Amino acid sequence: MGDPSRLLEVASLREQVERALSSRIVSGEVAPGEVLTVPTMAAEFGVSATPVREAMLDLARRGFLAPMRNRGFRVTEVSLDEVRQLREVRRLLEVPPMRSLAGHVPDETASRLLDLAAEIVRAGEEGRFQDYLEADTTFHLTLLELTGNRFLVDVVGELRRQTRLTGLVELAESGALTESALEHAELVGLLVDGRGDAAADLMSRHIGHVGGIWSGERED
Template identity: 40%
Template sequence: MSTGTRGRRSAPIIGTLADHGSIRSRVLETLREAMVAGELEPGAVYSAPVLAQRFGVSATPVREAMMELTHEGLVETIRQRGYRVVELSEVALEEILQIRELIEVPTVGRAAAVATPEQVRALRPLADRIDSTAAAGELQEFVAADTMFHTEVLAIAGNARLVEEVRRLRHMSRLLGLHALHSEGRLVATLREHHELLDLLEARDVTGAETWMHRHLEHVRSVWSGRG
């Protein structure tokens, strides 16, 4: 990766949302992306009115979004001060990863068993988007594309509740992992990786897809531990 790409940063994540529909959901997703990018730091306390001013909206949708993030375990309420971004311990991160392994590995295998050529073909542009944003160091765009890709793959297996649970666990675990990859310029390590999974789905290779998912999660574990 070139020095220019390594040093490149995306535009600030938090900006006005006044012209967007569904303001609460937009605030919620933007807060998640800001936490992954490190723009909202673990351990720091943020007030709803201050964040609302930065978003260009009222404090109500910000408070509602923060309450949702509280339910997800990403932030905690600090009385009369605001909301603190949770800093997960190594034990908590390992527990999350173990749950993800139990869910995602066999589910990707089931997806490989039933995926149609049309479903795989529809995911190719999204895999291309992951590659292009990784190469450009565009973290928030990478986060959005990568999350959509993995949840769409899991959705092929046909369990919507499972997909939502994985989405929640991925948001929690990525607060540390993706920011580390971005800050060290290592997003490019993911290039072509997602097309490899699609090739396995296209071939109906259940064992290969499960092995890919296990290897992918092991890479996540190595990033957390500083070995990746």
């Protein structure tokens, strides 16, 4: 039987490598078609091959990577049709709750959401894309937790784990990423003020922007 502490260490390293690699793929820092190898990634992260291989296999199961026999893993292309479908599902799940949550956001949660909104903007402006993605996910899931529906939170969380963006670096340089990021604080303000319809409209537009970032084809 293996050493439990050693198993936990490997699992922790795998999760760290997976988060780092997925953020690079999602942000476009690693382009579709690029081939990644376990030895190269292990050397870059300064860890053994085992957690890197497991992380890359996890990313392959999520559709981010495709195994190549005796060569490593190829970064997969983004399907625009899948992106549009994911955008529509997110709208169906995340827009309606804005109306019921309006006027019912506790002060403590509102403060936390505003802190996350500020971090999303800072991370985007500073090019810290892993921090940007993690803060963005935490913001949206924290908001949905207010519904008390854990199934909704789990489903949206899984959808976000499967999503891909393209050109995030270029969008950050152009300022478009900051524009989208600023909508988080605006959304909190609308919810605190009890403006449910306006919050729902903003969430729908925001998901459209993000969907456009995923596909490189922003909605107006």
